[in-house]
Amino acid sequence: MQEIPLETHDLTVAYDKRPVLYGVDVQVPEGKLVGIVGPNGAGKSTLIKAIMGIVPATGGWVKVFGDSFAKGAKRVGYVPQRESVDWDFPVNVMDVVLMGRYGKLGLMGRVRKSDREIAEACLDKVGMLPYAKRQISNLSGGQQQRVFLARALAQESDLYLMDEPFVGVDAATEAAIIELLRELKDRGKTILVVHHDLPTAQTYFDMLMLLNMRLVAFGPTKEVFTQELLQKTYGGRLTILSEVANTVLKESK
Amino acid sequence: MKLGFGYGVSHQLTRVKSPRYLLVLLSILFFSATAEAARISDLEETNVWEQMFRFFSMRDDVVRTALLGSVFLGVSCGLLGSFIVVRKLSLFGDTLSHAVLPGVAIGYLVAGQKDPFAIFFGATLAGILGTVMVNLIKKTTHIKEDSSLGMVLAGFYGVGIVLMNRIQKLPTGTQSGLDKFLFGQAAALSATEVWMIAGVAAASIVLVLLFYRQFLVGSFDIGFARSLGLPAGLFHYLLMMLLAFTVVVSLQAVGAVLVSAMLVIPAASAYLLTDRMHRMLIIASGFGIFSGVLGAFFSFLGNSLPTGPLMVLASSAVFTLSFFFSPKHGLVSRWRKRRSGQIRIENENTLKAIYQVRESYGFAGEGVKVKDLAIRMNETSDETLRRLQKLRAVGVCDLKEIEGKPFAFLNPEGWLRACAVVRNHRLWELYLTNQAEYEPDHVHDDAEIIEHVLGEETVRRLERLLDYPVEDPHGKLIPSLADLQRSLTQGGLDEKTTGYRMPNR
Known part of the structure; x- marks a missing residue:
């Protein structure tokens, strides 16, 4: 039987009692490249953060390869938003990519030579090997994104969660990244990508998750990328949800 | 850059204009100062040398405890301070160090004397209470973190000062030695206190060595650390605990007012000198030890001046040197x-x-x-x-x-470089007029700057984009990259006698 890389049931998240995601049920099949699209504030990043427990869920559950996230964490790779870290931090490119190996090392394990070789291979894959010794503040936006991607590759995971990997990168990097994602998919990996550009979403992904505080639709791109469903995601019908969320917030104060 | 030049010039002018008055004034100052110094040195010079010898020979118990205390303190301040600096928690460190003060006083009151353990527990509790209050204010109101930190810092410190004053007025109060907790006195360290400082330093070293990776990834990218399934929260609290202990045991030597400076300044100096976290930790500890020992030394030399300010002065001197002379980030x-x-x-x-x-x-x-x-x-x-x-x-x-x-x-090399600069200038002008649709009379000034920074890669792209142009917007020739290279190779082989040739055919 095929494993289900990711399953959520009634996943609900609230920041300071203000709901941002309502009861998301989703079952992602293996070996798919999935785009998560929706308007600003739809909870796209929150969804993948809640899956990994980076933000606490207020309700529902998540299963990764049939187990809790804590047990499946070793099989999950993550690319956070580029702006989420301080790029003046005193580390070089190699240090960052090696962090991808930390999950496999256990509490007291040391970084071995084999880990370094894997990190180097991953850097090479994104074309950043010549920059291995570079301090990270001396990188362009596209290069920073490639470093994060290399770090995720170094995790050697089966499920990848990526938060806006195409923001602020040049066209060449974007093409290189999508090429790499397709290659991963061909090797049977499952990849979820938070994406904000609708026209490219249609061509990049096998499946789409339309999200606006609720899961509006999830399915093969051809079936989901319809006028009606997009209207439902981006149109005004769901604004009542966020209005109610604000009321909840006011009541609680 | 132009400003710097201007200063240099005006400086020269002033020197030329008023030499005599200045010289007279300076010589008067100089002679009076030396006379004064001679009078003092008659009395004290032998004392100073003797004191220095006493300090560095470490014959005295007092000196030995003070010195050991300062060394261990420097290590833990350097280690924890490095994490504080890269995590942008400096203000938090400051708040913590002030918030422990009422705990010191209450610890004294409960134990009835200056008992290191009672004071340690009191201070730690007060520190935790302060941290909790900052988070409480931040979470329940819309007051932001900096304000809540500032309020807790001042509020707790105020309570601490009031309590200290009450204790000073108690019958036993004058000998309490609590006043040393404000500005520090390394010479007043007891053996027990030095053991406590050493213990915290040892714990910091061991934990940082063991969990360096966890601390590193947690400081750089907490979200990623959580996604790895690491107990990121646990390691964060571990680090905060070490920080609190460091602050508490350092109080006696540095004083509540300036502990945070000993956390931040050596680490910030190290941050200017290196781009790698592990080196920063080592360098910061070194600077911490240096400042600690120097502070203790001058305090001893100056007949028990408060140690804290002297340590901070020493570390500030280190910072000033890094600020000017750091190979990468230094001003020079x-x-x-x-x-x-x-x-x-x-x-x-x-x-x-x-x-x-x-x-x-x-x-x-x-x-x-x-x-x-x-x-x-x-x-x-x-x-x-x-x-x-x-x-x-x-x-x-x-x-x-x-x-x-x-x-x-x-010579050929010079000529090629001249051609290259002209080419860059004219190519850029053409690009601005043709592609970016500038008016031809607007482009010169921009090209004057760009001509010096265009790399070869960009030049090739520009040439391709502009379809290998031969004329600039003003009708002048553009010496092309291909021409330049051809003239370089041919010039080397065939035209040695003439030295160089015209770039454009």
């Missing part, structure tokens, strides 16, 4: 980098002018009359000669006299 190296850039730009401008003069003669003849060059650059012949001498120093230009008049000759 930055200035030198900028200066060498300026010199390069100046030389390139001279080369460009030589090209333009030759161009105006239809590239006839090989040399350029210095006088023509001076007219083109709008300056006197002397100034132009000075420029050319700079070029000669770099090895791209020769100066010769022909019929009594000075001429400048570029």
Whole structure:
């Protein structure tokens, strides 16, 4: 039987009692490249953060390869938003990519030579090997994104969660990244990508998750990328949800 | 950069204008100072040397405890401070160190004497309470973190000062030694206290060594650390606990007011010197030890001056040195980098002018009359000669006299560089007018800057984009990259005798 890389049931998240995601049920099949699209504030990043427990869920559950996230964490790779870290931090490119190996090392394990070789291979894959010794503040936006991607590759995971990997990168990097994602998919990996550009979403992904505080639709791109469903995601019908969320917030104060 | 130049000039002017008064004034000051110093040194010089000897021979128990305490304190402050600095928690460290003060006083009151353990527990509890209050204010109201930190810092510190004053008025209060907790006194450290400092330092070293990776990834990218399934929260609290212990045990030696400075300054100095976290930890600890020992030494020398301010002075001196002389981020190296850039730009401008003069003669003849060059650059012949001498120093230009008049000759390398600068300038002008739709009379100033920074890669792209142009917007020739390279290789082989050839066919 095929494993289900990711399953959520009634996943609900609230920041300071203000709901941002309502009861998301989703079952992602293996070996798919999935785009998560929706308007600003739809909870796209929150969804993948809640899956990994980076933000606490207020309700529902998540299963990764049939187990809790804590047990499946070793099989999950993550690319956070580029702006989420301080790029003046005193580390070089190699240090960052090696962090991808930390999950496999256990509490007291040391970084071995084999880990370094894997990190180097991953850097090479994104074309950043010549920059291995570079301090990270001396990188362009596209290069920073490639470093994060290399770090995720170094995790050697089966499920990848990526938060806006195409923001602020040049066209060449974007093409290189999508090429790499397709290659991963061909090797049977499952990849979820938070994406904000609708026209490219249609061509990049096998499946789409339309999200606006609720899961509006999830399915093969051809079936989901319809006028009606997009209207439902981006149109005004769901604004009542966020209005109610604000009321909840006011009541609680 | 121009500003710096202006200062230099005006400085020279002032020196020229008022030399005599200044000299008189200075000499009066100097003589009076030496006279004064001589009188004092008669009395104290032997004492100073003796004191220094006493300190460094470590014969005294007091000196030994003070010194050991300062060393351990420097290590833990350097280690924890590095994490504080890269995590942008400096203000938090400051708040914590002030918030522990009421705990010190209450610990004293409960134990009835200056008991290190009672004070340790009291201070730690007060620190935790302060942290909880900051988070409470932040979470329940819309007051932001900086304000809540500031309020807790001042509020707790105020309570601490009031309690301290009450204790001073108690019958046993004057001998309490609690006043030392404000500004620190390493000489007042007891053996137990030094053991506690050493214990915290040892714990910090061991934990940082064991969990370096976890601390590193948690500090750099907490979200990623959680996604790895690491107990990121646990390691964060571990670090905060170590920080709190460091602050609490350092109180006696540095004082509540300045502990946070000993956390931040050595680490910030190290941050200027290296780009790797593990080196930063080592360097910061070294600076911590240095500042601690130096502070203790001067405090001893000055008959028990408060140690805290002296330690902070020592670390500030270290920071000042790093600030000026750090190889990468230092002011001096930055200035030198900028200066060498300026010199390069100046030389390139001279080369460009030589090209333009030759161009105006239809590239006839090989040399350029210095006088023509001076007219083109709008300056006197002397100034132009000075420029050319700079070029000669770099090895791209020769100066010769022909019929009594000075001429400048570029060697092949110089000529190629001149062509390259002109090409960059004209190519950029063309790009701005054709592609970015600038008006032709708007483009010159921008090109004057861009010509010095265009890399070869960009030049190739520009040439491709503009379909290998031969004329700039003003109808002048653009020496192309291909022409330049051809002339370089051919010039090397066939035309050794003439030195160089015209770039455009």
